Amino acid sequence: MELNGLKVAVVGATGAVGNLMVKVLEERAFPVSRLTLLASARSIGKTLGFHGSEIAVEELVEDSFEGIQLALFSAGGGISKKFAPIAARAGAVVIDNSNAWRMDPKVPLVVPEVNPDAALSHSGIIANPNCSTIQMVVALKPIYDAVGIRRIVVTTFQAVSGTGKRAIEELRAQVLDVMQGREAVRQIYPHQIAFNCFPHIGPFLENGFSEEEMKMVNETRKVFEDAKIRICATTVRIPVIYGHSESINIETEKPVSPEEVRRLLDAAPGVRVIDDLSNAGYPVPLSAAGTDDTLVGRIRIDPSVENGLAMWVVADNIRKGAATNAVQIAELLLSRGRL
Amino acid sequence: MELNGLKVAVVGATGAVGNLMVKVLEERAFPVSRLTLLASARSIGKTLGFHGSEIAVEELVEDSFEGIQLALFSAGGGISKKFAPIAARAGAVVIDNSNAWRMDPKVPLVVPEVNPDAALSHSGIIANPNCSTIQMVVALKPIYDAVGIRRIVVTTFQAVSGTGKRAIEELRAQVLDVMQGREAVRQIYPHQIAFNCFPHIGPFLENGFSEEEMKMVNETRKVFEDAKIRICATTVRIPVIYGHSESINIETEKPVSPEEVRRLLDAAPGVRVIDDLSNAGYPVPLSAAGTDDTLVGRIRIDPSVENGLAMWVVADNIRKGAATNAVQIAELLLSRGRL
Numbered sequence: 001m002e003l004n005g006l007k008v009a010v011v012g013a014t015g016a017v018g019n020l021m022v023k024v025l026e027e028r029a030f031p032v033s034r035l036t037l038l039a040s041a042r043s044i045g046k047t048l049g050f051h052g053s054e055i056a057v058e059e060l061v062e063d064s065f066e067g068i069q070l071a072l073f074s075a076g077g078g079i080s081k082k083f084a085p086i087a088a089r090a091g092a093v094v095i096d097n098s099n100a101w102r103m104d105p106k107v108p109l110v111v112p113e114v115n116p117d118a119a120l121s122h123s124g125i126i127a128n129p130n131c132s133t134i135q136m137v138v139a140l141k142p143i144y145d146a147v148g149i150r151r152i153v154v155t156t157f158q159a160v161s162g163t164g165k166r167a168i169e170e171l172r173a174q175v176l177d178v179m180q181g182r183e184a185v186r187q188i189y190p191h192q193i194a195f196n197c198f199p200h201i202g203p204f205l206e207n208g209f210s211e212e213e214m215k216m217v218n219e220t221r222k223v224f225e226d227a228k229i230r231i232c233a234t235t236v237r238i239p240v241i242y243g244h245s246e247s248i249n250i251e252t253e254k255p256v257s258p259e260e261v262r263r264l265l266d267a268a269p270g271v272r273v274i275d276d277l278s279n280a281g282y283p284v285p286l287s288a289a290g291t292d293d294t295l296v297g298r299i300r301i302d303p304s305v306e307n308g309l310a311m312w313v314v315a316d317n318i319r320k321g322a323a324t325n326a327v328q329i330a331e332l333l334l335s336r337g338r339l
Numbered sequence: 340m341e342l343n344g345l346k347v348a349v350v351g352a353t354g355a356v357g358n359l360m361v362k363v364l365e366e367r368a369f370p371v372s373r374l375t376l377l378a379s380a381r382s383i384g385k386t387l388g389f390h391g392s393e394i395a396v397e398e399l400v401e402d403s404f405e406g407i408q409l410a411l412f413s414a415g416g417g418i419s420k421k422f423a424p425i426a427a428r429a430g431a432v433v434i435d436n437s438n439a440w441r442m443d444p445k446v447p448l449v450v451p452e453v454n455p456d457a458a459l460s461h462s463g464i465i466a467n468p469n470c471s472t473i474q475m476v477v478a479l480k481p482i483y484d485a486v487g488i489r490r491i492v493v494t495t496f497q498a499v500s501g502t503g504k505r506a507i508e509e510l511r512a513q514v515l516d517v518m519q520g521r522e523a524v525r526q527i528y529p530h531q532i533a534f535n536c537f538p539h540i541g542p543f544l545e546n547g548f549s550e551e552e553m554k555m556v557n558e559t560r561k562v563f564e565d566a567k568i569r570i571c572a573t574t575v576r577i578p579v580i581y582g583h584s585e586s587i588n589i590e591t592e593k594p595v596s597p598e599e600v601r602r603l604l605d606a607a608p609g610v611r612v613i614d615d616l617s618n619a620g621y622p623v624p625l626s627a628a629g630t631d632d633t634l635v636g637r638i639r640i641d642p643s644v645e646n647g648l649a650m651w652v653v654a655d656n657i658r659k660g661a662a663t664n665a666v667q668i669a670e671l672l673l674s675r676g677r678l
Binding site: 151157179190195196204207208232247249258278282284297298299300312 | 515616
């Protein structure tokens with residue numbers, strides 16, 4: 001660890017997640033000696049505040065990574081595919097929030113609370129899982145370790161911020177359109193999102209699942225290092241701005257009571273149990289927004305199957321689901337003397 | 340059947356569902372010789388349009404049912420508990436949309452596409468299932484009949500209209516509050532519903548499930564006349580006005596392909612398959628609002644279990660989920676010469 005801090009670059013700094021990566025670096029007092037903000041030429045002229053100073057956004061080019069020790073990428077798969085290897089060759093450790101490298105066998109896919117050691121075997125690039133995967137594995141790992149998990153059936157309620165800033169604007173504009181009796185204008189989504197929902201996140205694949213649904217299957221298997229765990233996902237966009245919610249049914253190898261699950265989760269890093277039904281106590285997206293924890297509630301026996309459990313898991317999709325997880329991976333590397 | 344029509348009463352006529360019952364009676368040209376609109380004393384002075392004339396709302400009292408042949412109730416469980424037997428004793432057939440009588444062994448629980456014959460054995464009162472149950476059993480019955488269903492795991496996305504008019508107003512008011520930077524005011528729901536969601540519909544029970552979740556379990560068993568079918572539900576309120584959506588995973592007794600399921604559902608009454616992924620073709624609440632069909636899409640193999648299937652089911656919760664189903668029960672009785 002450099003006592004004076006690291007030379008850090010954020011790629012895609014003007015996007016919803018990139019922006020938040022800068023904020024999270026500041027909030028968590030990550031040791032930064034110099035922060036470089038990179039984005040496309042369109043963003044030249046913009047600045048972002050960091051520890052009281054305004055930093056100008058620079059254009060992302062092949063030479064951008066000279067001297068950079070840590071590069072946090074959140075600029076889409078195409079940019080990551082091209083520039084992450086360039087940054088790594090220039091000597092930076094890349095933590096990539098896109099889909100570009102997640103399933104590459106040479107790239108660790110890391111959630112610090114779940115598989116921290118995987119991060120240590122990187123060859124320049126470490127991938128952040130998809131937002132909906134991260135909060136699910138944080139909530140399930142303590143149960144997986146204690147009693148095993150055979151099967152997961154999950155249905156998600158995903159916020160528009162996962163799509164980016166323009167989707168947030170689309171929801172807000174459509175809500176006003178509807179409230180004022182106008183036709184809602186669609187630009188980003190295939191259907192109106194205001195006062196509506198749709199089971200369509202990412203393109204659909206041959207097997208009838210969406211890309212987002214298969215991310216939850218494949219990434220969970222990689223993070224758990226368990227190719228056999230059986231998973232079925234249905235991912236749905238709802239008119240919420242921040243915070244993904246997940247209705248999760250699991251079948252464990254060994255029986256476990258809701259009380260024991262609450263105890264396991266209470267003791268787990270990054271998890272907060274909110275499960276007080278008599279006071280309407282369960283996580284909701286609004287209470288998760290702005291926090292870094294994964295919130296779990298509605299923990300109950302699913303009596304429809306042997307060793308069944310049902311629960312409700314909520315997290316801020318662009319914090320723990322993206323920016324915070326990336327910064328936590330960097331913190332993990334620092335604490336292990338690998339940055 | 341009386342050729343000149345029946346003397347019909349709608350109890351709770353000024354509520355969201357009662358109002359729609361009147362509209363659906365008109366739309367479907369149900370033969371009505373006299374329509375009596377009943378509500379609490381608060382609603383005296385209100386009128387509702389029916390086939391071009393304005394009908395005054397009358398106060399619901401014990402004598403309200405003299406001469407009434409058909410009474411459609413949607414005024415809450417307490418009113419139904421008290422007044423449905425009074426109406427039945429006065430000679431009316433009661434079709435009740437509340438929770439009061441659904442699980443009474445002497446009261447048939449009827450969805451005309453699913454168990455029409457059950458309606459014939461009534462002793463004065465017939466119950467309408469809960470909205471979230473109705474659309475699920477309409478979508479699943481053709482599959483159940485063809486290949487059997489062992490287990491259902493369902494997660495719902497429920498519209499605020501299911502709670503009533505004041506909840507619709509609460510959502511609209513909260514949306515404006517949030518858009519204008521004010522604190523959202525809560526009156527009906529335990530949490531803000533604008534830009535939020537919560538897994539809490541009806542009170543919570545000892546087993547950790549909500550009343551709404553257990554309705555889906557118990558009512559489905561009763562409608563299917565199958566006490567052994569295994570069901571786990573998670574019911575969630577989302578900021579949508581009309582249209583409940585359901586993410587459903589089932590395990591069938593015998594294997595069945597998505598193509599065969601589409602064929603079964605296309606041939607089934609009251610179901611419309613919308614499943615054209617290349618054109619973002621799947622049901623959404625906005626496309627279900629105002630229709631009487633149950634819409635089914637995203638039909639795919641769930642590869643995480645033997646004979647697994649996943650699908651997405653959407654219907655207008657106050658039409659097929661309430662008012663339309665009640666009127667269809669009356670139509671069924673008429674067509675069988677039982678009214």
